Amino acid sequence: MYIQIDRDDIWNVYTKESAAEGLYRGGGNAATARMYKDENGNETVRPADFKIIFDSSAGEYMVYPDITKGLSFSSSLQRLKDIPIKGKVWLLPRNAELPKDLVINYKTIDHPLLNVGKKMSVKDLVEKLKELEKSMKATGVKIL
Numbered sequence: 001m002y003i004q005i006d007r008d009d010i011w012n013v014y015t016k017e018s019a020a021e022g023l024y025r026g027g028g029n030a031a032t033a034r035m036y037k038d039e040n041g042n043e044t045v046r047p048a049d050f051k052i053i054f055d056s057s058a059g060e061y062m063v064y065p066d067i068t069k070g071l072s073f074s075s076s077l078q079r080l081k082d083i084p085i086k087g088k089v090w091l092l093p094r095n096a097e098l099p100k101d102l103v104i105n106y107k108t109i110d111h112p113l114l115n116v117g118k119k120m121s122v123k124d125l126v127e128k129l130k131e132l133e134k135s136m137k138a139t140g141v142k143i144l
Contacts, residue, residue: 026086033133
């Protein structure tokens with residue numbers, strides 16, 4: 001069973017005991033946490049991470065809430081090393097705020113998934129991910 005956490009409750013669930021520094025994201029590079037991608041000038045997200053459907057009335061792809069999907073994070077650095085998720089590790093520090101309409105879902109508390117809390121365009125999601133990346137910190141850790 002998956003559980004969804006609203007942005008206002010994240011740090012009540014991910015306490016200092018369960019996520020001492022905050023939430024980690026692997027697979028980044030030296031410049032960013034790589035939460036979105038650029039395909040020939042078109043900024044987008046991986047379809048494997050989000051429920052994306054073309055909305056003919058809007059004329060664009062929309063991202064729909066799905067508690068079983070999202071961008072993977074980890075409550076510990078060790079979990080990323082054990083998998084291993086290759087690349088630079090970034091940290092969403094404790095008490096950082098998620099942009100409006102983003103949520104955390106999880107099946108196991110050590111593997112939070114960042115997703116949308118309401119339907120939005122892919123473009124809007126990318127903008128929110130860019131905003132979130134600004135609050136993330138490079139850890140200096142690289143997993144090979």
